[in-house]
Amino acid sequence: MSSRFGNKTVISAALLGGFLAGCASAPKTTVVHPLAQSANMAAIAGIHSWLDRKSRAARSLNASGDITVDQNGESNSASFTLKSKRLDASGNRIDSLGIEVMGPFGINVARFLASPQEYKFYDILHGQTLSGPTDTHSLEALTHLQGISLEDMSDIIYGLVRIDTDANDSVKFYSDNDLHHALIIRVPGVSTTALDFEGALPTDSSSGNLTLVRYQRWNGVPESITTTPPDIAVHFAEPMRVNGVSIPQHIEANAGENKLTLEYDHVDINPSSLVVRIKMP
16 A cells, blocks of 8 residues: 555555455466467457356445455455445446455444545444545555556456457467457557456357456556466456356455465445445435
């Protein structure tokens, strides 16, 4: 977390900071399956359609579970509740996110609230508040992560990562039958994204049975995606279907020697009534 928290090592800052920072984490090494061949254009179009359909289907989320942060040789655990709105009824992005972290006996110790316009972070135990505009500069200052956005944070908690490209980007897809790998290099050397999928490749938005299992991102172009630690890396596991939408129950991220683990024990996708608003506790 930012040094504005001082030298206090408190569970509220560590856990919620770990949630924010861990979602853009970097393991020391990565393991990539050997990739046999470039996928054909039909497979590429099918993956795009599948991602678009899945992204449109996940509009809001009400979830709870356990969060564990392993940092500097210490491990802290707590429970959390999460409310998120990604899309409005017309499919437009309206990212709003609310996270509460509870310590022993269910005592609220931290709260993070964000909309596209502003964010607030409350260290409730110590009466500290941080706030500011929800832009990349502010989120970088808060999380110490380059290029992190509210949309990135929102998509990660759903197990979603979009492939937004333009004519200047280099996009390659590979497949070894069991694992499918997408590599996007944004020109000129802005960033590199790698996505790993498991399952049957789709031919259109309604076919196939894919699961996103890993997301990595480098700022710039790495010398090698197998040896250069990414700036952002997230692993997704134990997918389940809720209201027709697949979501991972287990999300794990590593940042150097640090590790963040989220375990959902309750998930409600697209609940009929969900309010996420920024206000004081």
